[in-house]
Amino acid sequence: MAKISTQSVSDLLIQIGIVLALLAVLFLGFFFVYLPFTTNHGQTITVPEVTKLSFDEMKNILEDRGLRYEVDSTFVAGAPPLTVFQQYPRANAKVKEGRKIYVTLVKRVPPMVSMPNLVDMIDRSAARTLEALGLVEGERTYVPDVAKNSVLRQLYNGKEIAPGTPVPKGARIDLEVGDGLGNTMFEVPNVVGLQLDEAEAAIRGSNLKVGTKISVEDPEKEVGTVVRQRPEARPGERIRVGETMDLWVVGPIEPN
Incomplete structure (x- = not known):
């Protein structure tokens, strides 16, 4: 070998x-x-804060940093339309160049929702129902009624709104709520001889409601003078808080 x-x-x-x-x-x-x-x-890039910026501002900032973006949209009550509501990843996160940033823009036109039936609900439940539907509770007015904290009427733009009526998401819904004073009794106020506007103010100031207004002729009385009321202000006559008073008024009556 x-x-x-x-x-x-x-x-x-x-x-x-x-x-x-x-x-x-x-x-x-x-x-x-x-x-x-x-x-x-x-090599990492710090994600900038783009929430509350307009779409164009957001676009320029992300592109200047070499970041891409993908846009979704939602409606947010009270937020300026076409501004960034949310972003992911969040501001100050560290990402690679070219990373896609997901942003949610606020829609310009709110979607419509069906008005719920809040009448007879407790006020707290009514408020939660509005919030769940994306509606906003507006002014809450307490009126004399034995149903304490119960919704008596629901209003939109000053007018009563029926359940099922379409309303824009974010709409403000006003509520009339009972204050529980409906059983309180007191003497009937006397408004005979007053001008109609004065009589109505006195009635409402007594936590009563103005009922039917009936036009009458009386040449001896000034136009607009209340000449009769029902119930009458007789000794011992009592009325319950929240009840109505009908009025007879001289001359034509302008509708409310």
Whole structure:
């Protein structure tokens, strides 16, 4: 058998060493040069705050930082339309260049919702129902009624609104609520001889309601004078808080 010379073994080891060195260089170059260059490894961008900005402002800020975006929309009562309501990732998060930022814009036109029936609900339940539908509780007015804290009427833009009527999301709904004083009794106030506007103010100031107004002729009385009332202000005559008073008035009566 031929003997392998010491020189041949040495050359072989040198060649193996060179190959291993080249492999090591390639390995290190791939992970520490090629990958960082192609994936921006270690390079991050701080996500800017874009909520409450307009669409154009948001677009310019994200594009200036090399970030992409995807837009969704929703309606938010009271928020300026076409402004950013939410963003993800949130501001100050660290992301790679080219990362997509998801933003939610406020819709310009509110969707319509069906007006619920709040009458006879307790005021707290009515408020929760409005909130769940995206409606806003407006002015709450307490009126004399034995049904304490119960909704008596629901109003939109000053007019009573029927259940099922379409209203824009975010609409303000006013409520008339009973104050629980409907059983209180007191003497009937006397408004005969007063002008109609004075009589109506006195009636409402007594926590009563103005009922039917009937026009009569009386040449001896000034137009607009109340000449009769029902119930009458007789001794011992009492009326319940929240009840109505009918009035007879001289001359034509303008509708409310």
